[in-house]
Amino acid sequence: MMNYVIVGASAAGLACAEQIRKEDKDGRIILLTKEEYLPYSRPSISYYLKGKVTEKDMLLRKPSYYKQTGIEIVTGAEVTAIDRKKKTVRAGRKSYHYDKLCLCTGSKPFVPPMKNTQSKENALTFLDLACTKALKKKANKDTRAVVIGAGLIGMKAAEGLSKICKSVDVAELSERVLPSILDAKSSKSVKKFIETEGHITFHLGDTVTEAKSKGGKITSVVLKSGKELPCDLLVLAVGVRPETSLAEKAGLEVNRGIIIDPGTMRTSDSDIYAAGDCAVSVDMLDGSKKIIALWVNAVRQGKAAGSQMAGGEGATGGTFAVNAIDFYGMRICTCGLINAAGDKYSDRVIQSGESYKRLIFEGNRLVGFVLINSSENAGIYTNLIENKTDVTTLSGDILGTPSLMWFDKETRKSRLKGESA
Amino acid sequence: MKRVYAKEELCLNCRLCEVYCKTAHSQSKDIIKANKYEDPEPVSRVTVCGDKMLSAAVNCRHCDNPKCVEACITGAMQKDKKTGIVRVDEEKCIGCMTCLAVCPFGCIKTGKFAVKCDLCCTEDEPACVKNCPNRALVYADFGGKG
CATH class of the missing domain: 3.50.50.60 (FAD/NAD(P)-binding domain)
Structure with a gap:
């Protein structure tokens, strides 16, 4: 039986644990968090501050879920050292043996x-x-x-x-x-x-x-x-900043964030993985290496790491930034290379009243958008970016509301059937 | 699982699916009140895209690996393991709309929280399908392959 240990229990850590359980029904999964709480939604803290959600609403899963799925969570367990020879991590006076370890330590202020x-x-x-x-x-x-x-x-x-x-x-x-x-x-x-x-x-x-x-x-x-x-x-x-002190102390390769193979999430030690805000990602849109501190990126990396740890072949697919946020009812949704500069990029803007839509192109490809109070069907734009779709193949006004009807008959039919986009 | 499939060759752009979806997801469940008076206005979870020449009613595909679930920052968006239905827990949703930003089908609408098709949960046939006069919507178990 395999022993899996995950350090950090936010987006990446939880996704990693769940993916391992999907692919290995018997392995022992230990999820260590230095916080005193079961996995909760970090981005919700501002909603908690203004009183929109309660602490209970913030829990990502019901407390009973972990027992049901056989994920052992240890709260208040701050991991202070990794012994790569013995394959153990130390938290307080306890040490935990791992066959595969994943670092999901996130960021620090x-x-x-x-x-x-x-x-x-x-x-x-x-x-x-x-x-x-x-x-x-x-x-x-x-x-x-x-x-x-x-x-x-x-x-x-x-x-x-x-x-x-x-x-x-x-x-x-x-x-x-x-x-x-x-x-x-x-x-x-x-x-x-x-x-x-x-x-x-x-x-x-x-x-x-x-x-x-x-x-x-x-x-x-x-x-x-x-x-x-x-x-x-x-x-x-x-x-x-990425929380990398544990990885650094253990002698793993770190350059701003923990260096991982973008396909397998493996660090410079083949039994140690890293995922989420603590790790360096590659932006698929411009090839740059950076920390993409985003929930969805953390979840995808956590899943990929979990799959790899359990012997599977899960991968993240392309990574790029997507953000949706609101302030006082104003909806902001942005994606991709919003600050792209240089001759190879062009943009188109439409603005009226309190809404603003700016699309950024590289040749015939959409590579970014900024939508303010105009985010209807924004995921279709995101999908065009992800698939590197040639926008000249679309019918309809690209500055209008994105629609499945923009696509050719074949694509449309497959989308309406729900085939993966 | 059973899903709603749209047939563009049969769609007349009458938008009755939207009317009935709104009604089914209203407080009053009354077609007139729901579509004319209720405040806040109920949101239709199905949208007829296109024009009189070519249209189709698009709603949630209840994907096998839903991007909206992956992207949800609160755990409010979940795919039910038994039924396969992708649903929003309205208590947990904070309305950040990250789900909308990643849904490749354009099937999530903005309300106080994220609003989407729940296949009318308890019904044997969703309201949009039941009330489509020209059978442009079918509720069937195609397994996504058709």
């Missing part, structure tokens, strides 16, 4: 150096349920909150806090909001919308350099521009 923000009780990160609970406890109607970072995490924290706090200020070093998912033009209109709807004040091209404190508590922050903002709660959401 990146906190840039700032004066006087270390170990202050009202300076918090926003990445998991534990810190969200702490944040929720400290935020009230009199709180003046400052968020550092206007990326996905910072903006979701700001949105959640804006429903609770007296004021929310966001400082971002870049000149625009949500730089990873929006292009320059759309980020301007999104910023304006969020300012109006959420009463959030932005300080773009600026960041916090220093905090002033009293008795272990931050009272105000000083920005690079010299501005000083009163601050009762500081959220550090500048960005994340």
Whole structure:
């Protein structure tokens, strides 16, 4: 009987465990998580913050599910070392033997150096349920909150806090909001919308350099521009880095993220795999190696790793970025190479009122899109990107609502039958 | 599993499937109230695509390896192991619409949460099929191969 050990129980870890169980009914599967909770939806923490979901709603599976499927979950188990010779991992005083090991350690918050923000009780990160609970406890109607970072995490924290706090200020070093998912033009209109709807004040091209404190508590922050903002709660959401310390200590190949074979998810040790935000992916659209920190990417990699670990041949298929998110009812859906620059790329834009649609092409292929309040049937665009479809073969206006009727008869018929797209 | 299959050569673009789908998924279950007055307006899970010349009613394929389930960040979208039906748990869904961004068939609609075909769950035949006057929709066990 095989012993499988998985470190980390979010998207990749859980998908990995489930895939192993599908392909190996008898093997022992141990899922170790340093968190105190059963696998839950990390992206839901902002919805928890604003009170839209309960802790119970956030659980990815019912508590009874793990026993039924024979997946042993150990919570509160932080793995501190891998012994590659003995094939064991250590968590606290226990050690676990593995035949196959998968590292799904995710990301850790990146906190840039700032004066006087270390170990202050009202300076918090926003990445998991534990810190969200702490944040929720400290935020009230009199709180003046400052968020550092206007990326996905910072903006979701700001949105959640804006429903609770007296004021929310966001400082971002870049000149625009949500730089990873929006292009320059759309980020301007999104910023304006969020300012109006959420009463959030932005300080773009600026960041916090220093905090002033009293008795272990931050009272105000000083920005690079010299501005000083009163601050009762500081959220550090500048960005994340892959959590690779365990892999590094074990001598696995790491370059920003854990290096894996993009087909098999195998690391430089043939019995150790890695999946999700801690691993380096290859973007199928431009061949670049990067961390694609996305739920669906983590699930696909976790599944592929699980299959390979159980002796199967599962693979991820092509990987590229897809994001869907909403702020105050504004729906943003983006995919692919949204910031592609250079002669080989072209784009087409249609805009009316609060909706915006920009499609990015490389020759006759769609390689990216930015959809704001216009995401109807967006998955058909995503599919065109994934399949590298020649868009000149489609009938209908590509800037209109995507439709199965765009495709030729044969494709249409096979899609209507539900054959894999 | 049984799925709904659309025949484009028989579809007249009458959109009665949408009317009946809306009704079946309304609070009142009354065709007039559901289609004219109910607020919030019920959402049809089936959509007639195309024009008078060529059209077909498209709804969820209940895929064997559903991309929407893979992409769901809350575990709300699940494929039922017994029935094969891909369903949204409305309590868990936060309406991020990542599922919509990956569905290659364009079968997920936006509401308060993700809205999609549930094959009318308890019925022996989904409302869209039952009420298609020209048999352009069939409910059959083609196993996806046809």
